[in-house]
Amino acid sequence: MTTFSLFRSMLRIRRIEEAIAERYGAQEMRCPVHLSIGQEAVAVGVCAALQPQDGVFGGHRAHAHYLAKGGDLTAMLAEIYGLENGCCRGVGGSMHIIDLAAGFLGAVPIVGATIPLAVGAAWAAKLRNEDKVIVVFFGDGTFEEGVVHESINFAVLHRLPVLFVCENNLYACYTRLSERQPDRPIHAIAAAHGCRIFTAEGDDVEAVHAASRMAVADLRAGGAPVFLECSTYRWREHCGPNQDDHLGYRPSGELAKWESTCPVSRLASTLSSSPEGARLVAAAEAEIAGEIASAFAAALASPVPQPADLPGYLYA
Amino acid sequence: MPEIERRITQAEAIREALAQAMEEDERVIVIGEGVPDPKGIFGTTTGLQQRFGKARVFDSPLSENGITGICVGAAISGMRPVMVHQRIDFALLAMDQIVNNAAKWHYMFAGQVKVPLVIRVIIGRGWGPGPQHAQSLQALFAHIPGLKVVMPTSGYDAKGMLLAAIRDDNPVIFIEHRWLQDIADHVPEAPYIVPLDQALICRPGQHVTLAAFSYMTVEARLAAEALAEHGIEVEVVDARSVRPLDMSTIVESVRRTGTLIVADTAWKTGGIAGEVIAGVAETAFSALKRPPLRICLPDIPAPTSPHLTRGYYPDALYLARAIAAHLGRSIPDAELADRLFRTTPHDVPQREFRGPF
Structure with missing residues (x-):
């Protein structure tokens, strides 16, 4: 994966999330949204190391993971709008997204809920001798859930091909990490469970990608489960389209510091240092803007789902 | 053969x-x-x-x-x-x-x-x-x-x-x-399927429908045998499934008997016995000749000591007495007790019941 491809994937996610935020005020997306702005590099760096047959699970803030794994944009937007062509036909909304064809195996908002599912999917892959790596993304808060430790224990015990990606963005809603966990690295606990550990600056997509490639290669070779911890930062409010720094739950200047190391704009600057690079970046912006406009139009052209269909979804 | x-x-x-x-x-x-x-x-x-x-x-x-x-x-x-x-x-x-x-x-x-x-x-x-x-x-x-x-x-x-x-x-x-x-x-050796949504009438009877869950079916059948000697024919329905509940089998039974009693292994409040009764009341209220009855555990957690569990779990004798009373039938209690009083300790399985079902 070239640096430009990594950049383009991040830029696309950033612009999609911004477009969602811009349109959210129209009150037509009638579900909670948790935007990935600021955290694009982790999703992109990890997913760029995967093959199509590999599987990815996410949590409540999963747009970036879904898109980075190749999830269908129009289906995601239609889902957020609650329409029939949505990836869950309107049953799920932003917090429940899935694209099986792309290997995005599902995201749900119960914190930690998909971690054992990822381990179970990796267990099934091992039992069936499939060449498949399973990735699960989660935050620092998730690491406080007991089920995470139960799952990692089982994964290490059975040496399953699973990559745990902890996006440590320092906050669980409005509560800082230091209020919730003692002062020790999260990955040290995973190391004690027997995982192989990688860490990366989560605003450096190439660093995340390099670590992920090594991790995935290890897993394909039958190595122990890998735990990758990435430092990162959520720019917008926990839930919704707006800024919330004025609420004062984060130290003054902290957001500005992370914005100054923006994974997208930093790489845009680097790439634009040559005239050819600048042309490519501008072209990417234009292409992505066109794709987003088309995807919103296509999503909004979807029929509305019918309540009469709901009972049919309950049992297989 | x-x-x-x-x-x-x-x-x-x-x-x-x-x-x-x-x-x-x-x-x-x-x-x-x-x-x-x-x-x-x-x-x-x-x-x-x-x-x-x-x-x-x-x-x-x-x-x-x-x-x-x-x-x-x-x-x-x-x-x-x-x-x-x-x-x-x-x-x-x-x-x-x-x-x-x-x-x-x-x-x-x-x-x-x-x-x-x-x-x-x-x-x-x-x-x-x-x-x-x-x-x-x-x-x-x-x-x-x-x-x-x-x-x-x-x-x-x-x-x-x-x-x-x-x-x-x-x-x-x-x-x-x-x-x-x-x-x-x-139990036949070859594999076979029993559906997950069908109750079973395991003893037909015309006077009262006794819908039972799990082990309570065993106690229900013992009670029904004893009551039959006194002219009370209990239809014992083994519910078998809880979700979905096979309400049609139970409702049809109640239409024949006019009386519904539910015996569950669980507590009464918020339990499935109430759900069975609600289902019958919604669809066959006019078939009921008398109020339905729940026979469940008392609404307290199970104790441990055998001295404390005595009477906690309804057994066949309890069921038989309750059914007779609910129907307004007086049966000399000594006759029921003679038939159903457990000679074995109450905190081990009924030796009186050996199957077959």
Whole structure:
């Protein structure tokens, strides 16, 4: 994966999330949204190391993971709008997204809920001798859930091909990490469970990608489960389209510091240092803007789902 | 040639069902705390690991929620896991994964993914399991759309319903009663299916419908036999499934008898017995000649001491007295007691009942 491809994937996610935020005020997306702005590099760096047959699970803030794994944009937007062509036909909304064809195996908002599912999917892959790596993304808060430790224990015990990606963005809603966990690295606990550990600056997509490639290669070779911890930062409010720094739950200047190391704009600057690079970046912006406009139009052209269909979804 | 009647215990029937399911489908795997250990979950999993290997028959870390989620993950990835909790009380640790994921994964992704998962849970009574090892929590699970919940009584049904549950593409909570596992029954050797949504009229009668769940069916049948000697014909309906409840069989029975009594293994408040009565009241209110009656546990947790459990669990004598009183029939109590008073201790299974069902 070239640096430009990594950049383009991040830029696309950033612009999609911004477009969602811009349109959210129209009150037509009638579900909670948790935007990935600021955290694009982790999703992109990890997913760029995967093959199509590999599987990815996410949590409540999963747009970036879904898109980075190749999830269908129009289906995601239609889902957020609650329409029939949505990836869950309107049953799920932003917090429940899935694209099986792309290997995005599902995201749900119960914190930690998909971690054992990822381990179970990796267990099934091992039992069936499939060449498949399973990735699960989660935050620092998730690491406080007991089920995470139960799952990692089982994964290490059975040496399953699973990559745990902890996006440590320092906050669980409005509560800082230091209020919730003692002062020790999260990955040290995973190391004690027997995982192989990688860490990366989560605003450096190439660093995340390099670590992920090594991790995935290890897993394909039958190595122990890998735990990758990435430092990162959520720019917008926990839930919704707006800024919330004025609420004062984060130290003054902290957001500005992370914005100054923006994974997208930093790489845009680097790439634009040559005239050819600048042309490519501008072209990417234009292409992505066109794709987003088309995807919103296509999503909004979807029929509305019918309540009469709901009972049919309950049992297989 | 009729098949020579083969009688095995319910525990053996369950083990046979597991073995046959694993033979017929390599996607079936069995996991649980103690599955391969020398006790083999009361004999229901003994020998399976030796026969099918460590890749398909697992012991489990003491991680109920995590392992349930791992089984959901395996199920949505094409496996058909059967997990087992020696006591239903431990499944409470897994309620997040059962309720939030197993029950909803098919629904919340609009039918794109199936969750073929069986969770065996064992309930019981007597010999001091006490407040945290003897709860009957079927109503808790039955409340959740997306789950199927069954409670077979006979060994025949246990085998057929377990095979049906394993072949089913939905999460099934399979509730076994410890006091039923040692009862021998006619169980054919060849694999067969018993549907997961049908009650069984196991004794016809014209005077009163007695809908019973799990082990209470045993007590109900003993009570019915005793009452028959006094001219009261009790129709005993073994509910067998809890979600979906087979209300049509129960309603049809009530239309014939005009009286409904429900005997459940669980507490009264918020229980499935009330659900049965509500269903009959909604659809066949005019068929009821008298108020319905629930026979359940008192609304307090099970105590441990045999001195304290005396009278806690309704038995056949209790049922017979209650039914006669409810019908306004006076039967000399000595005659019922003579027939039904337990000569064995009350905290071990009824030796009076040996099957067949």
